[in-house]
Amino acid sequence: MELPFKEIGDWALANKESVAVILALLTVLIVFKNSIVEALKKAASPEKAEEAKIVSALTGVYKTRFPGPRENTRYIRGQWESALAALRRKLLEAGQSPEIAAALEELKKGNPLPGETVFRGALEQERDGDSPGRTRAGETACNLGALALLRDTSSAIEAYRAATGFDPGNCRAWNMLGRLQRLTDDAGGARRSLERALQTGQSKNDTASIAFAYGSLGEICLAQGDLDGSREFHVKALDLDQKSGNMEGLALNYASLGAICRIEGDLERAEELFDKTLDLDQRLGNREGMADARANLGDICLARSEMDKAEEHHRQALAINRELGRKAGTADCYASLGALRLAKEDWTEAEDYQRQALAINQELGRKAGTADCYANLGNFFSARGETGKAGDFYEKALALDRELGRREGMANVHANLGILHDKNGEKDKARRAWEQSEKYYLEIGAEKMAEEVRGWIDSLDDPSIAE
Numbered sequence: 001m002e003l004p005f006k007e008i009g010d011w012a013l014a015n016k017e018s019v020a021v022i023l024a025l026l027t028v029l030i031v032f033k034n035s036i037v038e039a040l041k042k043a044a045s046p047e048k049a050e051e052a053k054i055v056s057a058l059t060g061v062y063k064t065r066f067p068g069p070r071e072n073t074r075y076i077r078g079q080w081e082s083a084l085a086a087l088r089r090k091l092l093e094a095g096q097s098p099e100i101a102a103a104l105e106e107l108k109k110g111n112p113l114p115g116e117t118v119f120r121g122a123l124e125q126e127r128d129g130d131s132p133g134r135t136r137a138g139e140t141a142c143n144l145g146a147l148a149l150l151r152d153t154s155s156a157i158e159a160y161r162a163a164t165g166f167d168p169g170n171c172r173a174w175n176m177l178g179r180l181q182r183l184t185d186d187a188g189g190a191r192r193s194l195e196r197a198l199q200t201g202q203s204k205n206d207t208a209s210i211a212f213a214y215g216s217l218g219e220i221c222l223a224q225g226d227l228d229g230s231r232e233f234h235v236k237a238l239d240l241d242q243k244s245g246n247m248e249g250l251a252l253n254y255a256s257l258g259a260i261c262r263i264e265g266d267l268e269r270a271e272e273l274f275d276k277t278l279d280l281d282q283r284l285g286n287r288e289g290m291a292d293a294r295a296n297l298g299d300i301c302l303a304r305s306e307m308d309k310a311e312e313h314h315r316q317a318l319a320i321n322r323e324l325g326r327k328a329g330t331a332d333c334y335a336s337l338g339a340l341r342l343a344k345e346d347w348t349e350a351e352d353y354q355r356q357a358l359a360i361n362q363e364l365g366r367k368a369g370t371a372d373c374y375a376n377l378g379n380f381f382s383a384r385g386e387t388g389k390a391g392d393f394y395e396k397a398l399a400l401d402r403e404l405g406r407r408e409g410m411a412n413v414h415a416n417l418g419i420l421h422d423k424n425g426e427k428d429k430a431r432r433a434w435e436q437s438e439k440y441y442l443e444i445g446a447e448k449m450a451e452e453v454r455g456w457i458d459s460l461d462d463p464s465i466a467e
Contacts, residue, residue, distance in 0.1 A: 054107050055080050061110040061150045066183065067327045067364060070288045074248050075212045079146035079176060086143050087115060090122065112147035116155075119144035127166065138167025145176060156180055164196070171200035171209040179216060185367065187405060191220055211240035211249060218256055223368070225407030225444035227260050234260075251280040251289050258296060262303070263408055265448030271300050291320035291329050298336055302343075311340055331360035331369055335376055342380055351380055368409070371400035375413050382420050390420055411440035415453055427460050 058080050059073060084107070091100040103114035119140055126137035145159035157180050163173035178193030194213045201209035218233030234253045241249030258273030274296040281289030298313030314336045321329035338353030354376045361369035378393035394417050401409035418433035434457045441450035 051081060051084055054084060054104075057108060057110045058112070058150060061112075063326075065150065067325075069328065070252065070292050072212055072215060072246075072249055072252055074246060075175070075208055078208065079142070079172065082139075082172075083115065083119075083143040083146045086140070087118060090118065107147075110150075112150045115147045116144055116151075119147065123162075134166045135169075138163045138165075138170045138173065141166055142170055142173045142176070145173065149176070149180065153180060153184065157184070164193075168196075169200050169203070171197045171204065171206055171213075174200060175209055175212050175216070178213070182216065182220060185404065187220055187224065191217065194220070207240055207244055208246075211237045211244070211246065214240070215249065215253060215256075218253075222256060222259060224405045225411075225440070227263060227445040231257065231260050247280055247284055248286065248289075251277045251284070251286070251293075254280070255289075255292060255296065262296075262300065263444065263446050265446060267300055267303055271297065274300065287320050287324060288326065288329075291317045291324070291326065294320070295329070295332060295336065302336065302340060305343075307340060307343060311337070314340065327360050327364060328366060328369065331357045331364070331366070331373075334360070335369075335373055338376055338380075342376075342383060345383075347380075347384065351377075354380060367400050367404055368406060371397045371404070371406065371409055374400070375409070375416065378413070378420075379416055382416065382423075387420060387424055391417070394420070407440045407444050408446070411437050411444065411446065411449065414440065415449075418453075418456065422456075422460075431457060431460055 055077050059077060062073075062076070084104075087100055087104055087107075091097060091104070094100060099114070100118055103118050106112075106114045123137060123140045123144065126133050126140055129137065141159050141163035145156045145163060148159050149156035157177065160173045160177035160180065163170050164177060167173070174193050174197035178190045178197060181187075181190035181193055194217050197209060198213040198217070200206075201213060214233045214237035218230045218237060221227075221230035221233060234256045238250065238253040238257070240246075241253060254273045254277045258270045258277065261267075261270035261273060274293055278290060278293035278297070281287075281293055294313045294317035298310045298317065301307075301310035301313060314333050318330060318333035318337070320326075321333060334353045334357035338350050338357065341350035341353060354373055358370065358373035358377070361373055374393045374397035378390045378397060381387075381390035381393060394413050397413045398410060400406075401413065414433045414437035418430045418437060421427075421430035421433060434453050438450050438453045438457065441447070441453060
């Protein structure tokens with residue numbers, strides 16, 4: 001039978017949008033097929049089922065220790081899977097060692113300490129060996145770090161740093177070291193470590209490590225306001241995640257790309273990307289992801305002054321975060337709901353939500369979240385006409401944003417400081433604040449915001465512009 005290739009080609013040319021939809025659906029189906037095949041393989045043996053149970057317990061401990069934004073836990077789970085496999089090998093080699101058997105039992109309860117002890121002992125034996133021995137020592141130190149991060153961040157950093165010393169080609173160690181440096185606000189060290197992870201991952205064609213490094217570098221760039229750099233890294237990570245069928249990675253990268261579009265002022269594209277994130281997370285049953293996607297969509301609605309829709313999204317996000325015990329997510333929802341109540345001039349709830357968000361962020365040591373709450377409280381007191389308190393909170397926010405290198409935060413606070421000075425009749429101070437705001441917005445590529453601030457500056461010389 002001869003296929004009508006010419007007719008098919010003519011139809012495709014005449015129906016380009018339909019073809020694009022079909023191709024997109026095929027991509028999703030392929031990704032889901034890969035995920036299902038992988039899950040079936042993992043469930044094929046009792047040993048794998050027990051491993052999944054232990055990793056699930058360790059994931060719970062990990063999320064309690066690191067309650068911040070959602071991340072690529074698939075890659076991090078891989079570190080615990082490696083540590084478990086290494087402990088089982090050592091158990092066989094040692095002839096059913098009671099110490100190692102006990103370490104495995106304790107891991108089922110979420111207790112990593114006995115496992116750490118096993119790896120520390122092995123490391124003492126391997127550390128002074130020949131070149132292959134040092135490679136083994138690097139892997140042992142990496143497994144030690146995977147367990148230590150469940151208990152003590154500094155011990156984990158020390159272990160991963162040792163792993164890179166034993167084996168500079170261990171891309172897992174470089175990735176995890178960079179991730180922990182980022183969590184401890186060492187952005188420069190994190191970037192250097194992640195760049196080494198990228199180099200070593202590319203030399204070994206380790207797709208998972210390369211994608212993790214790209215995504216992590218994209219988050220560093222996003223936090224520092226380098227939107228072009230962040231987009232480049234996330235697009236590369238997205239491409240690799242599509243090829244490997246990493247649905248969780250796809251959702252994370254869509255969310256980050258959505259955040260970039262939101263900052264740039266392209267709310268329509270941002271909404272499309274957040275909708276994709278929500279759809280993927282609903283298919284995966286990932287409630288953390290659903291909460292974050294709802295919160296992001298709520299922020300889009302808030303930026304459009306669609307208050308009822310914004311509140312609906314944020315209340316759905318808050319309910320999920322509370323259910324999961326995610327303190328960081330709960331704090332972010334409180335902050336957004338506070339902004340909503342402020343827009344409606346519900347003064348009591350507006351302040352109460354911001355104070356609750358601030359308390360949680362301070363408890364968790366989240367400097368960026370704390371800075372945002374200070375800025376929000378500045379907005380609250382500015383709207384109430386309490387200029388002294390407003391100025392104090394804005395200065396606190398600026399101090400933290402400067403420390404963290406958060407140019408978007410500094411741009412926003414300077415913009416609001418300018419509004420405060422303008423209301424007080426302090427035109428020169430308003431001009432200086434807005435010029436700083438415009439500068440930071442232009443640096444991060446938020447041209448629409450920069451243009452709006454430029455209009456405020458021009459209105460100081462010609463009040464008719466503001467009208």
